[in-house]
Amino acid sequence: MNYFSSNFKLGILGGGQLGKMLLYNTRKFDIHTSVLEPSADAPCKIACNEFHIGDLMDYETVVNFGKDVDVLTFEIENVNVDALETLEKRGIKVFPSSRNLRVIQNKATQKLFYRDHEIPTSAFSRFAYLSEIEDAIENGGLEFPFVWKAAQFGYDGNGVKVVKHLSDLEGLPNGECIAEELVNFKNELAVIVARNEVGEVKTYPVVEMEFHAEANQVEYVICPARIDDEIAEKAQNVALKVSKAFNHVGLLAVEMFQTHDGDVLVNEVAPRPHNSGHQTIEASYTSQFEQHLRAILNLPLGRTDSKVGGIMVNLVGAEGHHGNVVYQNIETIMNMDGVTPHIYGKKNTRPFRKMGHVTIVNEDLNKARRIAAEVKKAIKVISE
Amino acid sequence: MNYFSSNFKLGILGGGQLGKMLLYNTRKFDIHTSVLEPSADAPCKIACNEFHIGDLMDYETVVNFGKDVDVLTFEIENVNVDALETLEKRGIKVFPSSRNLRVIQNKATQKLFYRDHEIPTSAFSRFAYLSEIEDAIENGGLEFPFVWKAAQFGYDGNGVKVVKHLSDLEGLPNGECIAEELVNFKNELAVIVARNEVGEVKTYPVVEMEFHAEANQVEYVICPARIDDEIAEKAQNVALKVSKAFNHVGLLAVEMFQTHDGDVLVNEVAPRPHNSGHQTIEASYTSQFEQHLRAILNLPLGRTDSKVGGIMVNLVGAEGHHGNVVYQNIETIMNMDGVTPHIYGKKNTRPFRKMGHVTIVNEDLNKARRIAAEVKKAIKVISE
Structure with a gap:
């Protein structure tokens, strides 16, 4: 199968922001894409070659969509998994697999999976x-x-x-x-593991989710995590153990807790590009989106190390604002060093809705962290 | 004018590879775009919001297209400049301006412009x-x-x-x-200068075009150029003098010769993203495409320095091959360190047609140069 030929077609279930950022890379490699998505004005409505509107949870819809593609992937876990299994039986390559998705879709099953595979978890x-x-x-x-x-x-x-x-x-x-x-954790960490069909495996550096003390919300994703080398190595090894247990193709984002005793416990996983990897677009040699594509197309994986330090701030809708979105002070943050806003293209904001993210890169991670705080202070996602 | 509002529309004349790479960034900022392009299957046919087919040299076509946009830019100089002037008179912001395009479109006029402004040229x-x-x-x-x-x-x-x-x-x-x-030059150099409407100016590092000794073709664009600091400073100053003379808005790529006597002579300019800046996508804090967009939308300019060393290799059609394109050994080069292919999405290859480019980034520029030679040796753009 020549992925760079016009006969090849990649199917994507879900047309939200993750699909949109994946499409930058299918465009870069000129790969023919077809998207299935329930909302007519989703972020992916342009940049794909074909855009189909349909319910991702409907068996017939997903089978009908998937039967015409060569490789099928998804940007959201809430899809009809029976349809994926049917497609796999018909010879369509589905990454991540229906087997893995069944485990991940159900948090009880996911926890039992960790227990069965002797993976540390709460x-x-x-x-x-x-x-x-x-x-x-x-x-x-x-x-x-x-x-x-x-x-x-x-x-x-x-x-x-x-x-x-x-x-x-x-x-x-x-x-x-x-x-x-309830784990009284010291840090929340994540590692993205990439694996292609022939079994090549690469891990991204450990990132740290910095929480707002009062709101108990992730404020910053910080790459690399400001932790001891020993903990970083432990987190990498736990992530690789999870990756091996799933035997996945594509990305696997492994979210973990570092306890005050220095233990690393798996919280949950996502079998796709993930919020904890957005900073890779600007900070890493290979963005998580390009890497997911390389993995599911069985291409060689790219370098996962960083060119510079990277911090990601989510842009979520402010409380009290509903309707046509406005990004207040976006020019202010674009005037700061190494700041790139990513606007997902959703027309309407509502409180806490993910509307975009901002990446701050710098050769000095502490400087990036200070600029990130200024970004967070300045930018507001409000309604008209 | 709020560029991040759904009422704003950016027009782009030309739907080739430069337009395509510009569209990655309009997507990132969620800016509404409309493209005018003569070819129905051009690289930009997807990823823009509106795609219009029409002749860029036809006065009426360009005026009709441009009257509905807020800001108009172009990715190719061969457009009807009278139409641009008409649009400017109607209040459309046209960047680069019709005045500058008239000077640049005609190489005789362009040379006279350098002479009039005491800019060194052959x-x-x-x-x-x-x-x-x-x-x-x-x-x-x-x-x-x-x-x-x-x-x-x-x-x-x-x-x-x-x-x-x-x-x-x-x-x-x-x-x-x-x-x-005929200048017997030591090096061919280029500097991209960005300038926005309020007059903020930033220059990218000097790049070097390395030539194939026999074929007399540019083989590699190397950033930063391997030249003395003194020459680099001279090249930056010449580029800034050209920028000041044009008083442009958007990017201005200034191509120069370094003579054996250490003089720097301007060869020609391009008022847009340029082949000598493609490596900025992976190597720089701000890609030339994002920078052009920031400049023409009068946003603050981004950092122009590099995260890592970058080298660009053009992918041009091999001699003797016409028809459906095949990128031979693309998986081989994707297995090399820090290598990113950009496939423009043109269906048919012909000898010397620009079909894509490959960027090689590395913290060590000499290592990147060695990998670039391997890339050049492996990849072939042929027909089926």
Whole structure:
């Protein structure tokens, strides 16, 4: 299969910002792309060769879309996995595989997978219904505090809640869920592992998610993480162990906690380009998007080391603002050293919606971190 | 004017590879774009918001296209300049300006412009017809060797010929032309100058075009140029003097000769992103395409220094090959350190047609140069 021929077609499920950034690279390599996406004005509506509107959770829609492509990938995990399995049986290359997606889609299954593969992760219990959690608390089988997670269809912080009192459970959906030990972590880390079909594996440097102390929100992704070499090596090894267990093709972003005791625990994974790798566009020899493409097309992987230090700041909708988006003070931040805004192209903002991100690169990571703080202070995603 | 609003529209004349690479950045900033281009399957046919097919040299076509945009730019100089002037009078911002384009479009006018502004350039004579050159030779007013250049519509080496004998003039078009002193140069250098509407100016590092000794073709663009600091400073100053004379908005790529005596002479300019700046995508803090966009939208300019050393190799069609293009050994070069191919997406190759380029980046420029030689040896642009 010649990926650089006009007969080859790459299918992408989902037409959001990750798909959009992937398309920069399919354009660079002149690879023919077809996107399936439910929203008619999604970020990917241009730059792909074909744009199809359809429901990613509908079996027939996904099979009909996927049967005409040579390789199928996705930018979001909420897709019909039975359809992927059908396509695999028909000989379509689907990366990541339906087998891996089934494990990852369900957080309970994902946790059991780590336990089965002796991958360090926090303690947890699985429940078929929310009401079973209440029973467990009453029986003394579960103690506060813990983290409730919906087993399925969580995204960007939805479907996750820290539970300190019985009342915190009120209003949560009554479906399959897990109760996880609340890890009092020192750092949240991530490593992106790339693997192609012939089994070549490369890891990106460990990144650190710096949290806002009060809001408990990720404020900055920092590459490389400001941690001891020993912890970095441990995180790399844990990520490689997870990669080996999944035997994936494409990227695997492994999110981890560093505990105060120096342990590294796997939190969760994403089998695709990830928010923790956006700074690779400007900071790394090979961006995560180009790397995902190299991996799923079974091309040689590119260098994963960094040219310079990189920091990523998410641009999320400000509270109290709904409607036509305005990026206030964007010219101010573009006047700062090494600052690149990425505007995803969503027309409407709403509180906490991911509308873009900003990368700050500098040969001196501490200087980048100071500029990142200025960026964060200046830019506001508001409505007209 | 808010460039990040959905009401703003950027027009681009020409839909080739330069337009395509510019579109990566309009996508990144979510700027609405409209492209006018004669060929229905040009590289820009996707990734712009609107794609119009039309003749760039036709007055009415360009005026009709341009009247609906807020800012108009172009990726090729062969456009109808009267139409640009009309649009300027109607209040459309046209960058580069019609005034500058008139000077640049005609190589005789361009040379006179340098002479008028005391910018160092090689000696030349202007002729209304080719036949006048023959008269000048007979009268002793012109001596061999010299460089014949058509005054208008040369592109990528067309319209330029070294003339050593009277017979070299045979078959050349009988239009306006110049005869230039043949400069026995030590190096060919280039500096890209960016300037925005409020007059902020930044220069990229001096790059060097390394020539193939026998074929007399540019083989590599090398950033930074391997020259003395003194020459680099002189080249920067000459480029800034040219920039000041043109008072341009957008990029101005200034091509220069370094003579064996250490003089720097201006050869010609291009008022747009340029082949000598492609390595900025991977090597610089701000790519030339993002910078052009920042300049014409009157945004603050980005850093122009380099993260790492960069080398660019053009991918041109091999001799003897016409038709459906194949990039032979592309996987071989993608396996080399820091190598990124850019495939422009032209369906058909022909000898010497620019089909793409390859960038090689490395913290060690000499290592990048060695890898670039391997790239050049391996990759072949052939037909099926």
